[in-house]
Amino acid sequence: MVFGAESDKELGTEILRKIFEEKIHLINKELQLDIQLDAGVRNKSWYRLQTKIAIDNSIDINEQVDKFAKSFIRFRKLIEAEINEL
Incomplete structure (x- = not known):
């Protein structure tokens, strides 16, 4: 599973x-x-x-998806906070 933030615009790449x-x-x-x-x-x-x-095939997939979703939401909030500070 992959998540992130991306841009091909000059300002966006500078921010990243x-x-x-x-x-x-x-x-x-x-x-x-x-x-x-x-x-x-x-x-x-x-x-x-x-x-x-x-x-991880040894861990319940629902638990993994839940952890992934929570990590993504927290990532998004952290990135948004950093952008707002600029």
Whole structure:
């Protein structure tokens, strides 16, 4: 499972880079995830902050989906808060 924030617009990519450089360690700690900043494969001007969460077949899928959804909602709120501070 993957979630993140992405942009191919100059202002959006600047914001994502700034969040990554200045705040990603706090966001990663808060979410207990490893969020990375990746450039697009086909278009290097496209950037995304993203994380991948592996599905664990030994854990109930409903629990995993619930945890994934909660992590995504918290990620979104943290990113929105960082954008609003700019």
